[in-house]
Amino acid sequence: MEAYSIDGVSSQSESKFYDDDGHVKRTxxxxxxxxxxxxxxxxxxxxxxxxxMAQMGWVAGPVVMIFFSAxxxxxxxxxxxxxxxxxxxxxxxxxxxxxxxxxxxxxxYDTFCGVVQYSNLYGTAVGYTIAASISMMAIKRSNCFHSSxxxxxxHVSSNxxxxxxxxxxxxxxxxxxxxxxxxxxxVAAIMSFAYSTIGLALGIAxxxxxxxxxxxxTGVRIGTVTEATKVWGVFQGLGDIAFAYSYSxxxxxxxxxxxxxxxxxxxxxxxxxxSIGVTTTFYMLCGFMGYAxxxxxxxxxxxxxxxxxxxxxxxxxxxxxxVIHLVGAYQVYAQPLFAFVEKWASKRWPEVDTxxxxxxxxxxxxxxxxxxxxxxxxFVIITTIVAMLIPFFNDVLGLLGxxxxxxxxxxxxxxxxxxQKRTPRWSSRWIGMQILSVVCLIVSVAAAVGSVASIVLDLxxxxxxxxxx
Numbered sequence: 001m002e003a004y005s006i007d008g009v010s011s012q013s014e015s016k017f018y019d020d021d022g023h024v025k026r027t028x029x030x031x032x033x034x035x036x037x038x039x040x041x042x043x044x045x046x047x048x049x050x051x052x053m054a055q056m057g058w059v060a061g062p063v064v065m066i067f068f069s070a071x072x073x074x075x076x077x078x079x080x081x082x083x084x085x086x087x088x089x090x091x092x093x094x095x096x097x098x099x100x101x102x103x104x105x106x107x108x109y110d111t112f113c114g115v116v117q118y119s120n121l122y123g124t125a126v127g128y129t130i131a132a133s134i135s136m137m138a139i140k141r142s143n144c145f146h147s148s149x150x151x152x153x154x155h156v157s158s159n160x161x162x163x164x165x166x167x168x169x170x171x172x173x174x175x176x177x178x179x180x181x182x183x184x185x186x187v188a189a190i191m192s193f194a195y196s197t198i199g200l201a202l203g204i205a206x207x208x209x210x211x212x213x214x215x216x217x218t219g220v221r222i223g224t225v226t227e228a229t230k231v232w233g234v235f236q237g238l239g240d241i242a243f244a245y246s247y248s249x250x251x252x253x254x255x256x257x258x259x260x261x262x263x264x265x266x267x268x269x270x271x272x273x274x275s276i277g278v279t280t281t282f283y284m285l286c287g288f289m290g291y292a293x294x295x296x297x298x299x300x301x302x303x304x305x306x307x308x309x310x311x312x313x314x315x316x317x318x319x320x321x322x323v324i325h326l327v328g329a330y331q332v333y334a335q336p337l338f339a340f341v342e343k344w345a346s347k348r349w350p351e352v353d354t355x356x357x358x359x360x361x362x363x364x365x366x367x368x369x370x371x372x373x374x375x376x377x378x379f380v381i382i383t384t385i386v387a388m389l390i391p392f393f394n395d396v397l398g399l400l401g402x403x404x405x406x407x408x409x410x411x412x413x414x415x416x417x418x419x420q421k422r423t424p425r426w427s428s429r430w431i432g433m434q435i436l437s438v439v440c441l442i443v444s445v446a447a448a449v450g451s452v453a454s455i456v457l458d459l460x461x462x463x464x465x466x467x468x469x
Contacts, residue, residue: 001377002097005046006017008409025259026189026257026259026260027257027259028182028220028257028258028259028267029206029258029259029267030270031184032182032185032257033255033257033258033267033268033271033303034189034271035185035186035188035272035277036182036185036250036257036332037190037247037271037272037275037276038193038252038278039188039192039325039329039332040247040329041244041245041247041275041276041279042189042192042193042196042279042282043427046192046244046245046282046283046286046287046303047199047286047302047303047322048215048240048300048301048302049065049082049240049244049283049286049287049290049302050240050242050286050287050289050290050291050298050299050302051202051237051289051298051300051301051302052064052237052238052240052293052296052398053215053219053237053287053291053298054220054237054291054294054296054297055214055217055219055220055233055234055237056193056218056219056228056234056237056449057114057215057216057217057450058068058217058291059372060219060234061237061287061291062284062288062338063197063440064237064238064241064285065241065283065284066280066323067279068241068242068244068245069245069276069280070281071245071249071409071410071436071466072245072246072248072409073272075248075409075410075413075414076248076269076272076276077269078273078413078414078416078417079100079248079251079413079416080251080264080268080269080272081265081417081420081421082094082100082104082417083100083255083256083265083268084251084263084265085420088263088265089261090288091171093256095253095256096252096253096256096336096339096340097113097117097248097249097250097251097252097408097412098110098113098114098117099252100252100413100416101113101114101416102188103420104416104420105415108455109412109415113407113408113412114173114340116339116403116404116407116408117249117408118340119403120249120400120403120404121249121333121337122337122383122405123400123403124333124400124404125330125334125337125383126146126332126383126386126390127387127396128326128329128330129162129165129169129330129383129384129387130158130162130387130390130396131301131322132161132165132232132323132326132327133158133165133387134158134301135303135320135322135323135326136161136317136319137156137158137161138165138303138319139316139319139320139390140154140156141154141156142312142315142319143312143316143421144156144318144381145312146312159388159389162384162388162465163384164380165323165326165384166380166383166384168327169327169330169331169334169383169384170332170376170377170380170381171293172184172379173331173334173338173377173379173416174231174372174373175331175335176367176369176372176411177338177339181332181335182257183448184327184331184332185312185328185332187324187327187328188324188326188327188328188329188332189325189328191322191324191325191328192325193323194317194318194321194322195303195318195319195325195340195359196286198303198314198317198321199286199302199318200282200286200316202293202314203286203292203302205288206247206293206294207292207293213293214291214292214293214294214295214296215291215295215296216295216296219233219296220233220296224296228467231358231450232449232453232454233450234451235446235449235450235451235453236400236447236450236451236454237450238402238443238446238447238450239399239400239401239402239405239447239448239450239451240401241401242327242401242402242404242405242409242443242444242447243400243405244283244401245279245403245409246401246404246405246408247337247465248338248404248408248413249333249404249409250332250333251268253335253339255268286302290302303318303319303322303334316451320345334379337379338372338376338379341375342371342372342375343372345375350373352369353369354369354370354371355368356368356369356370361454376454390455396451396455399447399451399452400448401447402444402445402447402448402451403444404447405440405443405444405447406437406440406441406443406444409440410436410437410441411437411440412435414433414436414437417433418430
């Protein structure tokens with residue numbers, strides 16, 4: 001038996017296995033970083049973009065997508081410079097988003113960041129559990145339709161699929177830390193491109209079949225829906241697109257996997273340009289072609305809304321790719337939360353650091369931490385139960401985007417950049433950054449209101465733990 005520290009610190013700081021600060025040596029590069037970002041960004045949110053386009057139409061929809069991609073790229077650049085305090089190459093490292101906020105802003109900002117960041121990470125895990133179960137149910141229902149000749153309504157309960165996804169996550173949650181999830185991120189990133197490409201191809205095929213581009217300049221028309229429903233739909237669409245670009249809450253944690261030199265900020269900015277450029281292209285293609293194919297009746301989840309029934313086997317492949325991707329994406333978002341709790345527990349009860357070497361034939365011994373095993377298992381179980389209670393995919397998606405977008409993606413990066421670079425108050429740069437922050441706050445509030453209104457409507461017609469698809 002040999003004990004190690006959960007946060008990776010070791011007395012062997014001079015070893016080739018450790019960095020100069022005593023933490024495990026980082027090995028990340030542009031491509032592993034890009035994989036982490038793509039896994040975090042190109043999630044199930046891409047499937048709701050056609051629906052979001054339908055709420056806003058051909059004019060506002062593309063503008064909103066470009067706006068959020070530009071804002072994300074800009075604030076990513078600001079946040080990347082906050083990884084080190086002082087010198088960008090040799091300054092003190094901030095290992096987490098919360099560390100950066102504490103070092104640069106301090107005070108109540110630290111607590112505010114922790115509550116918002118970790119609540120958002122937990123909420124994302126809930127959202128991904130819901131999304132994975134919907135895709136698994138879609139596979140089951142698609143095959144049922146095919147075998148019954150569309151005569152059977154093929155109702156499927158979500159509970160067994162959420163439980164199954166939870167069991168898978170209990171296993172993958174035993175991956176010790178973020179650094180060791182690089183291979184899972186690469187697999188997940190490949191899967192995200194696979195299902196996005198299938199959705200795009202089916203959209204193109206649908207447009208080619210009908211010979212028309214559907215949709216309108218302003219989206220769903222008032223009259224088809226009430227004015228209030230139109231407003232709530234636009235607000236919720238904003239939240240869906242915001243969530244589709246959101247990954248700032250784990251940016252610093254991703255950056256902490258990057259080896260140096262060159263500076264981590266330089267590598268992160270290069271990776272962000274590649275990743276956001278690629279994802280924006282995919283988002284526009286999938287969102288535009290989905291809207292062009294279905295117009296104002298675009299489903300909330302492109303593949304599982306059964307807008308495409310045939311070829312059913314291709315839809316099954318896409319939904320299987322979504323499930324595999326979400327297995328990895330869940331870990332990308334959960335690992336920073338795991339690390340936070342385990343670091344806090346280690347300081348309070350040092351004995352929880354104890355690990356036991358478990359021999360695995362043909363592989364290196366696995367370091368089993370009893371505390372990690374128990375706490376992460378409990379985390380996954382609670383997350384799964386919460387997901388079974390609120391299975392409203394689109395509404396949960398919009399609410400998560402709204403709650404996390406402004407504080408984590410805009411407000412805190414802007415405030416840290418202003419303080420770190422000593423930007424003069426009332427200078428043109430300061431005014432511009434504050435205007436950006438206020439505009440994004442308004443967008444976030446509007447999106448949150450829209451999503452909450454939709455969730456309230458959904459709550460009126462559902463029973464806990466009883467959801468059929």
